[in-house]
Amino acid sequence: MGPARVLRRSSPLTIVVGVVLCITIFVFLLSPSTADTAASKERSAKAASNPLSPPTSPFRKQSEKANGKRTPPPVVHYKMNNVTSTADPVGNRETVLILTPLARFYQDYWDNLLKLTFPHELITLAFIIPKNREGNSATAALQEQITKTQKLGPEKNRFASIIIERQDFDPPLSSQSEAERHKMENQKARRAAMSKARNSLLFTTLGPSTSWVLWLDSDIVETPPTLIQDLASHNKEIIVPNCFQRFIDTKTKKWDERAYDFNSWQDSEEALKLGAEMGPDDILLEGYAGMATYRTLMAYMYKEGADIRQTVPLDGVGGTALLVKAEVHRDGAMFPPFSFYHLIETEGFAKMAKRLGWRATGLPNYKVYHYNE
Template sequence: MAVTRSLRRNNTITYVLAGGLCLFFLYFFFGDTTSIPQLPAYAAGAARHVLKSKDAAPNELSPPSLPFRKPAKLAEGERAAPPPVVHYHMNNVTITSDPVGNRESILILTPLARFYDEYWDNLVKLSFPHDLISLGFIIPKGREGNLATQQLQARIEKTQAPTNKNRFASITILRQDEEPTILQDEKDRHALSAQKERRAAMSRARNALLFTTLGPTTSWVLWLDSDIIETPPSLIQDLASHDKPLIVPNCFQRYHNKDKDAMDVRPYDFNSWVDSPTAKELAGKMGPEEIILEGYAEMATYRSLMAYMADQHGDARTEVDLDGVGGTALLVKAYVHRDGAMFPPFPFYHLIETEGFARMAARLGWKATGLPNYFVYHYNE
C-alpha cells in the first residue's frame, strides 16, 4: 500500500526535530566547556588548569587554589556575588618528571617561627617558574610570631610588587590560635624530653597548613623549613626529575670547625633513615603512646641514617630507599597527600610527625626515597 504524501512529510519533520534535539543534548552534556577558562595543554596529557594561577578569586570561598582580594565595600543593601561554580578535571592534573615543561603547579609550605632573610633570599633564587609557585606559611601566636610576620610581610611587599615580573603566583599566611608551648631556641627545642610535645605541635601546624592551602590544581608540595638557607636554585626540578612519590635531600649545616680553623660541613637532619631490627624490637616493647626518636644517645636504634651515607664528591642522583624522612626539604607528589597521608600528631607505629608521615605514606603504597649526595643547608645558630 502506498504511503500518503502528508505522512512522508511528517516523518521527515520528525527526523529533523529528533536530530536537532539529540544535538542539543550532546552540546548540553559535553560541549559546554568554553565558558570555563582553561590553560592550554602544553603536551599530550598535560594538566589543564581551570583558572590561571595569576587570577584572583572573586569570592573567598571559591575557587580555593587562588588568592582572594577583598572587594570594595558594598553599598547599603547591595549583596556580594555568590561564589562561582568551578569544574576541576583531576585526571588532567599531571605530576611528571618534567614539571617545568608540563607547567605543573607547586605549593611550597613552610612552618615559620622565626624569619631568616637568607631563607627568603634562597627562595626567590629558585629557578622554577615563579608564576607556578604558590607559598604557604603558618606562624605561631605570640611576640616572636608577630615579629616573624612583620619581617615576612616586609619581604613579600618587595617581592610581590607589581613591577616585579618574577613574583610568586600567590602567598597565604596563617596565624595559629595558640602560642607555642616549647621554647624556640636551639638547645631547648632539641632536648629529648621536649620532642613528643614539640613534634606533635609541629604535626598539627603542618596539617593545618596543608589542608588549608592544597588546591585542586596543585601537582607538587615542597615542605621547606624556614631555617633552610641554601639550596641549589634548581632544587624543585632536580628532586622532581627522580619522579618519586616523596623524596628528600640530605640536610647539612655549614659551621666553623675550630680544629681546622676553617669552615666545614656537618650532618644536621637525622630523621631520614632505613629501619633496623633493633628499632623494630624496641617498638615491639613500647606502650601504645610511646614513640621512637632518632639521633639521641639515650635511645639507640642502630638505624642506617642517610646523614652518614653522604659523599660530598659522590653522584648527586644516587638514590636510597627510606623508611623515615625529615621535613627540612621534602618534595611530595600532591596525590600522596590527597590519598590521606598527613603528619600524625599521635604515635603512629611509634612514630610521629615527618617520620610518621613516611610510615603512613608507605601504608598507602607510596615509598620514600632519599638522595644522600644532594645537599641543602640549615642555618647555623
C-alpha cells in the same frame, strides 16, 4: 609682550602640538599594558573571582556591589583527573605549593626562595606562624619582604599567591632555641605540635589544583636554585635531599659542614624490636644516645663527589626539605601528632604513606643547608 600675544592667538602650532599630545595620550591609554607576557596572562587567567576561592590562586578584588547586593559565588568545576605530577613539572605547567612552618624569619631563607629558578607564577607559598611574640615579629618581617617582592619587585620574581596563617594553638615550649628544642623529653610534645601545625597548613591550602608539595623549613638557607626541578625529575612520590649545616670549625677556624637532619633513615631490626617493647604511646627518636636504634641514617650516606642523582629507599623522612606528590597527601598521608607505629611527625608521615602504598626515596648526595645558630 606684543609678539607673544600674537603667537598665542594666531599660531596653529600650539593647537597642533596639543592635538598630537592628546592623541599620544589616548594611544598610550588604549595600548595593551607592556607587561602582558605569557606568564602574566597565565596569572590572570588563573585568578579566581572571589576571596573564597582556593588560596593557591590569586583572586580579583571585588569592586563595590551595585545596590549593596551580594553576588553569589559561581559554581566552579575542578577537573582533578587532569592534575598531574610528572618528572617535567615546568614543561607540564604543574603547580608547586611550598609549605613552611615559620618560627623565625631568616632573610637568607627568603633570598634563597627568590633564587629558585622554577617559574614563580607556578609557585604558591604558604606559612603557618605561632601566635606569640616571636611569631608576631616573624610575621612582620615576612610581610615586609612579601610587599617588596609582590608589589614592588620585578614581575618574574612574584609568586602566584602567598598565604599566611596564624596557628590556633600555642607551641608547647616558650623558647625556640636550638638547645631547648632538642632536649629528648621535650621532643614528643614539640613534634606533636609541629605535626598539628604542618597538618593545619597542608589541609587548608592544598586546594584542587596543586601538583606538588614542597616542605621547606624556615631555617633552610641554602639550596641549589634548581631544587624543585631536580627533586621532581626523579618522579618519586616522596623525595628527600640530605640536609647539612655549615659551621666554623673552632680548631681550624675554617668553614666546614656537617650532617644536620637525622630523621631520614632506613629501618633496622633493633629499632623494630625496641618499638615492640614500648607502650602504645611511646615514640622512637633518632639521634639520641639513650636510644640506640641502629638505623641506617641517610645523613651518613653522603659521599663527597659521588653522583648527586643516586637514590636510596627510606622508611623515615625528615621534613627540612621534602618534595611530595600532592596525591600522597590527598590520600590522607599526614603528619601524625600521636605515636603511629611509635613514630611521629615526618617519620610517622613516611610510615602512613607506606600504609597507603606510597614509598619514600632519599638523595644522599644532594645537599641543602640548614641555618647555623
